[in-house]
Structures are given as structure tokens and as C-alpha cells.
Amino acid sequence: MLLTSVEGVDAVQCIVDLLKETPSPERTIYDLCYAENLFNELAPIWLQIKSGSAVEFNTLICDLLNKIKMKIDAEDVLLKIMKKQGDNKKLEDYLSDLSLHIAQNKEFSHPILMNILVSNEANKFPVVIGSSINWKKLFGGVNYLTENGTTFSNQHLLEAGLLRKANGGYLILKVEELIRNPALWFKLKTP
Numbered sequence: 045m046l047l048t049s050v051e052g053v054d055a056v057q058c059i060v061d062l063l064k065e066t067p068s069p070e071r072t073i074y075d076l077c078y079a080e081n082l083f084n085e086l087a088p089i090w091l092q093i094k095s096g097s098a099v100e101f102n103t104l105i106c107d108l109l110n111k112i113k114m115k116i117d118a119e120d121v122l123l124k125i126m127k128k129q130g131d132n133k134k135l136e137d138y139l140s141d142l143s144l145h146i147a148q149n150k151e152f153s154h155p156i157l158m159n160i161l162v163s164n165e166a167n168k169f170p171v172v173i174g175s176s177i178n179w180k181k182l183f184g185g186v187n188y189l190t191e192n193g194t195t196f197s198n199q200h201l202l203e204a205g206l207l208r209k210a211n212g213g214y215l216i217l218k219v220e221e222l223i224r225n226p227a228l229w230f231k232l233k234t235p
Contacts, residue, residue, distance in 0.1 A: 056173055056216060059216050060171060060173070060216070063171055063214055068167075068169055069169065071212055072095075072212070073095040073164055073167070073168075073169060073170070073211075073212040073213065074092040074093060074094065074095055074162075074164075074211075074212070075092070075093045075094065075095055075096065075097060075098035075101070075160065075162055075163050075164055076090070076091070076092060076093075076160075076161045076162040076204070076208065076211070077090075077091050077093065077098065077101075077102075077158050077159060077160045077161055077162075078090060078091070078158070078159045078161060078199040078202050079091055079138060079157060079158050079159075079199065080152055080153060080154060080157050080158075080199055082141050082142065082145045082150075083141075085153040088159075088199035088202065089134075089138060091134065091135055091138065092132070092134075092135075093129055093132070093135065094128065094129055094130065094166075095164045095165070095166055095167060095168075096163075096164060096165055096166025096167065096168075097128060097129070097166070098160045098162075098163035099160075099163065100128070101125065101128075101129070102158055102160060104121055104124060104125045104128075105125070105157060105158060107121050108121045108122060108125065108139075108142075108143070109142075109146060109157070112143060112146040112147060113146060118143070122139060122143065125139065126139070142157075154199070154200060156200060158199075159199045159200045159202060161202065161203075161204040161208060162204055162208060162209050162211065164213075169212065169213040169214065170209060170210050170211075170212070170213030170214070171210075171213055171214045171216065172206050172209050172210035172213065172214065172215050172216070173216045174206045174215060174216065174217045174218075174221075175218065175221070176221070177206070177217060177221050177222075177225075177228065178225070178228075179227075179228065179231075180203070180205065181205060181206060182205050182206050182207060182228055182232070183205040183207060183231070184202070184203050184204045184205030184207070184208055185202075185203050185205070186201060186202055186203070187201040187202075187203060188201065189201065207232075
């Protein structure tokens with residue numbers, strides 16, 4: 045949704061108020077995270093999880109990891125995760141690979157397994173308001189660290205942009221900001 049300024053009117057607040065009164069669209073909203081790829085640390089795995097469940101999901105994953113490391117039966121935690129996430133084949137495959145990875149005492153490339161990029165409220169469509177937008181803020185990006193002269197990145201250095209945060213919901217931008225930076229506008233229009 046694009047806005048133009050009208051003197052004396054808070055256009056953003058008007059749009060937000062209208063969206064609150066609008067019935068929710070018929071589409072599924074997800075929380076999104078990147079997880080360490082157990083077979084290629086340079087290509088993290090993108091996981092969609094049920095909206096509003098990211099924090100609990102992360103807690104259950106930590107519980108799963110701890111139980112497997114301590115050689116305690118973790119099937120109950122695994123089943124709980126899958127029950128809460130429903131039919132999600134990609135997640136099921138990932139959790140199976142993860143359980144095997146830990147059971148074989150293999151190492152991880154980073155101490156924290158998941159990077160939750162987008163966490164929504166359960167069953168509530170996101171309304172994201174963009175201001176002072178630039179390329180990275182709108183589309184997200186990859187951050188890098190330098191250590192001992194070597195530059196590297198991992199799934200925790202990936203950053204979601206406004207488009208990803210509004211995925212399935214609404215993104216409100218001011219037209220004036222896009223006019224000032226036409227490259228953003230053309231990229232935004234590109235399918």
C-alpha cells in the first residue's frame with residue numbers, strides 16, 4: 045500500500061485504522077526462521093512454522109537438543125513439535141536429520157541453531173509501516189563479520205526486510221520515499 049501526504053491528516057494512522065476494520069484475508073501466515081544446514085553450513089535452511097509459535101518452537105528445539113545430548117528419549121518432544129506444527133514435511137525432515145546429527149555427536153558450526161527472522165502474533169495479519177526506507181531495510185540482507193582477516197556469515201547474520209516481515213499481511217510505505225529512490229520502486233515492482 046502506498047501513501048501520499050495530505051497536510052493535517054495522519055495518513056498512516058488512517059490506513060492502520062481501516063485495516064483493523066477490514067476482515068482478514070483467506071491466507072496462511074507463517075513465522076519464518078533460518079536453521080543451520082547440517083550438510084552445508086554455507087546454505088542455511090528456510091523453515092516456515094505456524095504463526096505465533098516461533099518462541100515456543102525455539103524452546104522446544106532447545107529441549108530436544110538437550111535431551112538427545114544427554115541420551116534421554118526425546119521422542120515426546122519431537123512428537124510435540126510436530127503436533128503443534130501440523131503437516132510440515134520440510135520441518136519433519138529437518139528434525140529427523142537434526143536428531144541423527146546430535147545422536148552421532150556431530151558438531152554445529154554455530155552454538156545457536158535457529159535464527160527467527162519473523163515472529164507474528166497468532167492468526168493476526170502483520171501490518172508493517174516502513175519509514176526512512178533503504179535497500180536493506182526494505183529487502184533485508186546478509187551481514188558479515190571479520191575475524192583474523194577472514195570475512196564470514198552464518199544464519200544468525202541474515203536480516204529480514206520489511207517485505208519479509210509483512211509477508212501475507214500489509215506493508216505501508218510513503219510514495220515520496222520511493223520517488224526519492226526509484227531503484228527501490230523498480231525492484232519492488234519486479235515479480
